[in-house]
Amino acid sequence: MTTSPLPNELDWTDLAGRTLACCLEIAACTEEPGRITRTFLCSAMRGTHARLDRWAASLGLQTHEDAAGNWRATRRSGRPGARTLVIGSHLDSVPNAGAYDGVLGVVLGLGLLEALGDTPLPYHVELVGFSEEEGVRFGVPFIGSRALIGTAQELLTVTDAQGKTVAQAIIEYGLDVAQLAGAQLKADVLGYFEMHIEQGPVLEAEGRSLAAVSAIAGQSRLNLTFTGKANHAGTTPMSLRRDALTGASALVLAAENLARNTPGLVATVGALRPLPGASNVIPGEVQLTLDIRHARDEVRLGALDELLTLAGQIAEERGLSFAHELRLEEHATPMDPGLTALLGEALEAEGHVAAPMVSGAGHDAMLLGQVWPASMLFLRSPGGLSHHPDEAVREEDVAAALRVGTRFLRRLAEREEAR
Known part of the structure; x- marks a missing residue:
């Protein structure tokens, strides 16, 4: 032939x-x-x-x-x-x-x-x-x-x-x-x-x-939750807040920054749900997703560990609690x-x-x-x-x-x- x-x-x-x-x-x-x-x-x-x-x-x-x-x-x-x-x-x-x-x-x-x-x-x-x-x-x-x-x-x-x-x-x-x-x-x-x-x-x-x-x-998909304290948006001073959304936002930006500075890494927060979801209430809980991918598992898993560690630090600094659940992992x-x-x-x-x-x-x-x-x-x-x-x-x-x-x-x- x-x-x-x-x-x-x-x-x-x-x-x-x-x-x-x-x-x-x-x-x-x-x-x-x-x-x-x-x-x-x-x-x-x-x-x-x-x-x-x-x-x-x-x-x-x-x-x-x-x-x-x-x-x-x-x-x-x-x-x-x-x-x-x-x-x-x-x-x-x-x-x-x-x-x-x-x-x-x-x-x-x-x-x-x-x-x-x-x-x-x-x-x-x-x-x-x-x-x-x-x-x-x-x-x-x-x-x-x-x-x-x-x-x-x-x-x-x-x-x-x-x-x-x-x-x-x-x-x-x-x-x-x-x-x-x-x-x-x-x-x-x-x-x-x-x-x-x-x-x-x-x-x-x-x-x-x-x-x-x-x-x-390879990809990892997770559900993340930041929990703080819902309270009145007008009467609660900024110094006394436990705002779950600002904590979640800090992690979202950190994920973007890490991915931009790691060749081949992509990180996406595709869904974010603040609760109770009212314009005049400080969010007491935020549920969000994280999707992180890389062609080398060691890079992906290392980045994921870094972000989860950072999420814990963010929660501690802001008086929040943090939890995560792995939904999918493909090598x-x-x-x-x-x-x-x-x-x-x-x-x-x-x-x-x-x-x-x-x-x-x-x-x-x-x-x-x-x-x-x-x-x-x-x-x-x-x-x-x-x-x-x-x-x-x-x-x-x-x-x-x-x-x-x-x-x-x-x-x-x-x-x-x-x-």
Whole structure:
């Protein structure tokens, strides 16, 4: 097999256009008319799978839905003892979402398999549209990819806002929860490849359409509470106040300052609730969130320890009490150096800069990369916008991703043949 040139007869612009059209058709599969919303095992997933099935059938792929609701398509290799490459992303969405987050990666996978045509591969391809990644319905993300690696069974008793468990959701959708263990991919996996919009402004700011991902940042999410004493805003002198909001505000600014002065660190207070919440009452309690991320766990955890220590000091100095609760912690996941190098070669062969970037957002590759070698390709997000109805992607970037992805698969085939 040779990696160059790519097929001259293939119309990459047409393939990119059909990829985007498929994403827009899937966008019409929603549980909320007028808005794109697809949560775990909602009825709209059936239409999503049906649209993917039509394209997969035209390529001669075998498709099925596993017990976690993941859509799966298989391209078999004729090579004895072939390993499996998993290509995937997610099909669920946040409420009032855009058309491309997650979905584009799955549809691009179909585009790559069409671009390869009858080219023999020394590995099987398992294309997966994960049923859940966003964590919207059950507050726990990555149910789909957890099923693939065999850990979804741990979540069966988790409940949604209506009190239904994950197990009940699976049964009500018409799947057999007893078969969930069978959703685990037990093949000899050579790697995982995910294509995804960046969901941020970096590529656009750098004038790049594509980039390989070097690592997915680890993240810690916490609930914090400062407690002081509510009192009358007019009669309580400043020197006698125990204002929980001013204490919380000091921590918010400290988090911003620490992140600005620590390369690669981001820290966000996304929600802040002062109580009782009246204009003429000193806040006696403030509840706030903290989200802190970095590509290296030791940096993230060190910064978190520093901020929690500082919060305690702020509380003591201001006559407050402070409490915190860890809601979520995900370890940083470096992408596989070998696969990332092959992806960099494919980028350079297509005239792109090979310099990788860190993903600040979590992706299915974050889970799968802890079990199998993983790699990611980012596409530019116009305006840096995602998780929004105006989320977009450029057709020329999709065409470029198809070309780079096809080169990557061919280079990976050369590497497998040399084993």
